[in-house]
Amino acid sequence: MKMTPSEAFVETLVANGVTDIFGIMGSAFMDAMDIFAPAGIRLIPVVHEQGAAHMADGYARASGRHGVVIGQNGPGISNCVTAIAAAYWAHSPVVMITPETGTNTQGLGGFQEANQLPMFEEFVKYQGHVANNARMAEITGRCFDRAMSEIGPTQLNIPRDLFYGDIDVEIPQPMRVDRGPGGAQSLAEAVELLATAKNPVIMSGGGVIMADGVDECVALAERLGCPVVNSYQHNDSFPASHEQWCGPLGYQGSKAGMRLISQADVVVALGTRLGPFGTLPQHGMDYWPKDAKIIQIDADHKMLGLVKKISVGICADAKACAIALTDMLKERTLACDETRAQRMADMAKEKANWESELDEWIHEKDQYSLDMIAEQADEDGSWLHPRQVLRELENAMPADKMVSTDIGNINSVAHSYLRFDRPRSMFAPMSFGNCGYALPTIMGAKAACPERPAIAYSGDGAWAMSMVEILTAIRHDIPVTAVVFHNRQWGAEKKNQVEFYGRRFVAGELNEQGNESFADMARSMGAHGVTIDQLDDVGAALNKAVDAQMNDGQTTVIEVMCTRELGDPFRKDALAKPTRYLDKYKDYV
DSSP, X not given: OEEOHHHHXXXXXXXXXXXXXXXXXXXXXXXXXXXXXXGTOEEEXXXXXXXXXXXXXXXXXXXXXXXXXXXXXXXXXXXXXXXXXXXXXXXXXXXXXXXXXXXXXXXXXXXXXXXXXXXXXXXXXXXXXXXXXXXXXXXXXXXXXXXXXXXXXXXXXXXXXXXXXXXXXXXXXXXXXXXXSOOHHHHHHHHXXXXXXXXXXXXXXXXXXXXTXXXXXXXXXXXXXXXXXXXXXXXXXXXXXXXXXXXXXXXXXXXXXXXXXXXXXXXXXXXXXXXXXXXXXXXXXXXXXXXXXXXXXXXXXXXXXXXXXXXXXXXSOHHHHHHHHHHXXXXXXXXXXXXXXXXXXXXXXXXXHHHHHHHHOOSOOSHHXXXXXXXXXXXXXXXXXXXXXXXXXXXXOOTTOEEEEOSSHHHHHGGGTOOOSSSSOEEOOGXXXXXXXXXXXXHHXXXXXXXXXXXXEEEHHHHHHHGGGHHHHHHTTOOOEEEEEEOSBOHHHHHHHHHHSTTOOSSOBOOTTOOOOHHHHHHHTTSEEEEEOSGGGHHHHHHHHHHHHHHHOOOEEEXXXXXXXXXXXXXXXXXXOOOOOSGGGTTOO
16 A cells, blocks of 8 residues: 555554554654554653653563553653663563654754764664555564564664655554464373472563463472462562462561471572572571472573573463463373362461561661661651551552652562562563652553553652652553652662662762652642551551552552661672772771
């Protein structure tokens, strides 16, 4: 058919089911933007393009469909780099559309000119560049296909003058890879290991969620009668209400899960790359089983054996592989069948002990935290212990909630308190660990799933980076609830200064005067704002905010006034006690 390149571009979006795009309008793609509405596409304007890319990430992770982001060439596009990097480590099928300086002036240093492909090359799975407008639909379609097949972001780079002209074009239909259960030999080897395992453990990762394979993971776990732990920041990869769920591994994870996996003789790493930060020692426990046989299942063959030594690697879809393993084990007599009752009892005991410890873990017990608690007791106002707040929030959570967490001290502690029964419910910045993530990401998730309660957790430092997107929530009817933990510090990094640098604090304090009110700021942007400094008010505030979100379309910011106590150092693995040689630094040890 005869079309303009803009029409070919938009029709290819339609073919891929695109209904929402996040970004800021710009002249670079205005000819295509002009026909978004009649194509059934909503452009959601944001305050800052980093927020747009985070929203696209949340949209993709909540829906399982593409998240799409677009911006003006040059600065609009460069603003997205951080968020696309976060989407890369979350394996989100985000398509980053990057209109570029026109071909007739490239290289002349024109207005808003930038070489945009190198900006993203480390953080996307594929880069499509339209060099001829006749290939607009072809390259656009390929970027959407690769985002799904490569399980991660792609970049579609289009010189702005190539939206114009007349072309003959056929709109390509989406192509999707049908991943199978894995090779016959590797499946057989895995079954033999599991048949002889006396104490198997499943580690359920993000690949289980992406494959829509949680039910199949449950079936495999029930056949083995084994504990199931979540991989780092994937608390929604196995239902928390199931008796075999034992909690997340990694930073601030579950002691029950760590103790149980430490006893494993075979670990089934289902849909996880076994990233290093998710298996580091924690709570004083070096829990990863040194002598266990590892069966790793991942859709990307390059991840197999990359981080941990494995005995069997299966390149497969997590859901299909779980089905195949369960079927192959049905008629087998398993060594672990004889000890099922005892292992189930051990699971229940470890989980009960951990829950009891969480109930009693009212505050952090290191000397610095105790000093800070005592110091704040002499200040005006009431200050709440973060762990108590997180427990109250957990108990008040609606059943079908979606929760995003920012990076930082309290947000990481929250990993032990966030439990889900439905996948596509937890959103975290994963290995990239960037601040300013939680609010825009949960807004993207809410745009994809407006019927579900959407809640963001953020510390006050990270909150300040993205709180302006409250304006987007109000302007475009994307109601969410944000919980801001206000402790006036960069807590995670400050704890490193406590542990390694003799409490010499540099740039770690936020607003020593204590006169900031994030609730007031929220009200000024049109949201509801409430400040909480009494523990009994925490659960009620969350319930009221979620009710207003779901029934009245109201966005609420709950500002919780927290003590300045600190959890475990965030990067204990990457720091060492300082050595100083120059005289002027001799006291800085």
